[in-house]
Amino acid sequence: MLEFTPTADDAVDLARWLAQRNFGDARGQLYFRVIGFCLGTLGGALAGWAVGIAAGVPPRLPASIGLVAGAAGWIALMVVRPHLFRDWSDRRTARHARREFCPRGLVRVWLDDDGVNTLIGPVHTHLAWLGIESVFEAGNHVVVARRFFGPALTVPRRIGDAQVDWFAASIRVRLSAPSPDETESIRVFAGPRRSEAHQYAHRRDTLTFTTTVVDLQALASEIERREPQTRARRDFRRVHSGRAIVLSLVALSAANRAWFGLTGWAALTLFVPLSLLSGVVAWWSAASAFSRRELQRAEPEVRHRLAASGDRRLLWLDDAGLGQEDATTVVHVSWPALELAETPEYYFVHGPERFGVVLPRRVPGADDFAHAVRARAGRPS
Numbered sequence: 001m002l003e004f005t006p007t008a009d010d011a012v013d014l015a016r017w018l019a020q021r022n023f024g025d026a027r028g029q030l031y032f033r034v035i036g037f038c039l040g041t042l043g044g045a046l047a048g049w050a051v052g053i054a055a056g057v058p059p060r061l062p063a064s065i066g067l068v069a070g071a072a073g074w075i076a077l078m079v080v081r082p083h084l085f086r087d088w089s090d091r092r093t094a095r096h097a098r099r100e101f102c103p104r105g106l107v108r109v110w111l112d113d114d115g116v117n118t119l120i121g122p123v124h125t126h127l128a129w130l131g132i133e134s135v136f137e138a139g140n141h142v143v144v145a146r147r148f149f150g151p152a153l154t155v156p157r158r159i160g161d162a163q164v165d166w167f168a169a170s171i172r173v174r175l176s177a178p179s180p181d182e183t184e185s186i187r188v189f190a191g192p193r194r195s196e197a198h199q200y201a202h203r204r205d206t207l208t209f210t211t212t213v214v215d216l217q218a219l220a221s222e223i224e225r226r227e228p229q230t231r232a233r234r235d236f237r238r239v240h241s242g243r244a245i246v247l248s249l250v251a252l253s254a255a256n257r258a259w260f261g262l263t264g265w266a267a268l269t270l271f272v273p274l275s276l277l278s279g280v281v282a283w284w285s286a287a288s289a290f291s292r293r294e295l296q297r298a299e300p301e302v303r304h305r306l307a308a309s310g311d312r313r314l315l316w317l318d319d320a321g322l323g324q325e326d327a328t329t330v331v332h333v334s335w336p337a338l339e340l341a342e343t344p345e346y347y348f349v350h351g352p353e354r355f356g357v358v359l360p361r362r363v364p365g366a367d368d369f370a371h372a373v374r375a376r377a378g379r380p381s
Contacts, residue, residue: 001110002167004159007103010141011241014154015097017139019089032085037074044070046249055290059253096165104353109155111170116144118153122334123353126199127153131309131328135168142168147328148305151354200323200332203316205372209363210311215346221295222341222348229361236293237286244282248275315357317372322349324357331355338377340370349373 034374048066052059060284077084133145142164144153157164252271310327317323323332333351341348349357349371359366 001108002155002159002163003106003108004156004315005106006154006156008098009158010154011097011101012094013139013156014141016090017092017141019093020116032088033078036078037071040070040074041067041071042071042246044068046246049253072185072205078358109153109167111167116153116171122337123351123355124199124332125353126330128328129174132171134175135171146308148301148308152241200318203323205317205369207315207359207363207365207369209313209315209360209366211306211313211358211360212362213299213300213302213359214309215297215358216305217298218343218346219348219356220298220302221291222343222346222358223350223354223356223369224291224294233287233290236290237283240286240289241279241283245275245279248278315359315369317369317376322357322373335376336378338373340374340377342370347373349377 044066045063046066047070048062048064050061051066052062055062068323081087105121108117110117112126115126116132118127127144127146131147133147135142135144137143138154140157141154142157144155146152155164155167242248249271252274256271309329312326314325315322316325321332321334322338325331333355339350339353341350345361347357347359347361347366349355349359359370361367
C-alpha cells in the first residue's frame with residue numbers, strides 16, 4: 001500500500017507539467033509575444049487618446065504616438081528579457097495552483113486482483129483494469145489515467161522511487177494482458193464484481209437504472225453550480241469584461257466624433273464611467289455564458305464516459321454510506337460526507353472529491369431511495 005499526503009508543491013508540479021503539455025513552449029512563446037504586442041500598442045494608443053482629450057487637443061496625434069511607443073516598448077522588453085514568457089508562465093501557474101489547492105489529507109492507494117483502490121478520507125474508489133487508459137510520468141509524479149473524463153490518480157515520487165516504480169510497472173503489466181471476459185464487461189454489466197461484493201457484502205436498498213447523456217449533463221451542471229469560482233471562470237469573465245470596456249471606448253469615441261464633439265474632461269467623465277459600466281454588465285452576464293459553454297463542452301465528455309463505462313448504474317446503501325457502481329468504477333462515500341439535493345426532475349447526491357450521483361425521478365423506486373438517503377445523509381454512521 002502506498003500512503004502520501006498531497007501538498008501545494010505537488011499541485012504546482014502537476015500544474016506546470018500540464019501547462020507545458022497543453023501550451024507548448026513554441027506556441028506559448030508566439031501567443032505571448034503576439035498578445036503582448038497587441039496589448040502594448042492598444043494600451044499606448046488608449047493612453048495617448050486619453051491624454052489628448054484631457055489636454056483639449058485632437059486625440060489622433062497623441063494616440064498615434066502612444067501606439068508607436070507601446071509597440072516599441074514591448075519589442076525592447078522582449079529583447080532585454082527573452083525568457084520572460086517562461087518566467088511569467090511558471091509564476092502564474094504556481095500562484096494559481098497554490099491558490100486553488102485544497103488539502104485532502106492522507107491518501108492510500110493499493111492494488112487488488114481487479115484494479116486500483118484509492119481511499120481519501122470518507123471516499124473509497126475502485127477503478128477496474130478495464131477503466132484504466134495508461135500510466136505515464138508527469139513531472140515528479142506517476143499518473144494513472146482513466147479511459148473516460150474524470151480526475152486521474154497521481155502518485156508523487158517523493159514517497160520513494162522504488163515503491164512508485166513497482167506500482168506503475170504492476171499496472172502496466174496488467175494492462176498489457178487484459179483478460180478475455182473484460183472486453184465484454186461494459187455490455188453485460190449487471191452487478192458487483194468479486195472485489196466489490198467482498199468489500200461491501202452488506203448492501204441493501206439497491207437500485208439499478210440506465211443513465212443518458214442528458215442525465216450526466218445535468219449532474220455536471222449541478223456540480224459546476226455548487227463549486228466556488230474557478231480560475232477558468234474568473235479568466236473567462238475577465239476576458240469578457242476587458243473586451244466590453246475596450247469595445248465600448250472605441251464605439252463611444254466614434255460616436256463622439258460623429259455626433260457629439262465633446263472634448264477634455266467632459267468626454268472623459270462621460271465615456272470612462274460608461275465603459276466601466278459595460279464591463280460590469282459583461283462580468284455578471286459572463287457567468288451564465290460560462291455555464292452554458294461548460295455544459296456544451298460536457299456533452300462529448302459525457303458520451304465518452306458512457307462509451308467507456310456503460311450506461312448502467314447500480315446504487316446501494318449500507319450501514320457505512322452510499323455506493324455507486326458502473327462497469328469500470330465503484331465509489332463509496334460515508335454518511336457524514338454526503339448531501340442530498342433535488343430538482344423537479346432529479347435527485348443529486350454530493351460528496352467530497354467531486355463525488356456526484358444523479359438519480360432521475362423517472363426511475364421506479366427513486367423517491368423511496370432518495371428518502372432513505374435523506375434520512376442518513378450528513379449523519380454519523
